[in-house]
């Protein structure tokens with residue numbers, strides 16, 4: 001089973017990229033909601049030291065993200081949790097599950113469609129860069 005995560009508001013970009021690379025990362029706002037998601041078994045990703053301490057005190061799985069640069073954030077989280085970039089399974093917008101239909105992926109929750117387009121090169125570039133460093 002792949003680990004599931006919940007990211008704080010400062011890590012929206014990281015959450016989106018982790019979804020592109022195949023991980024379930026939800027986003028909620030507010031410390032209590034974030035802690036509640038962690039209590040349900042998600043690993044909390046945060047840049048907030050106070051929240052990090054609170055989660056530790058409650059015995060929750062939490063990781064403090066050191067960098068504020070997206071490539072570094074991806075690297076430290078993937079390295080720390082021994083993850084590998086995989087194929088997308090989650091909607092980058094809402095974290096809904098994706099369903100493949102005739103070469104496209106459709107989000108079961110919000111209906112957004114994905115296909116291999118010009119943005120794909122950027123994704124593959126970042127994927128290769130990350131894989132090379134891990």
Ligand SMILES: [Zn+2]
Pocket residue numbers: 091092093094095096107108109110111112
């Ligand atoms: Zn969606």
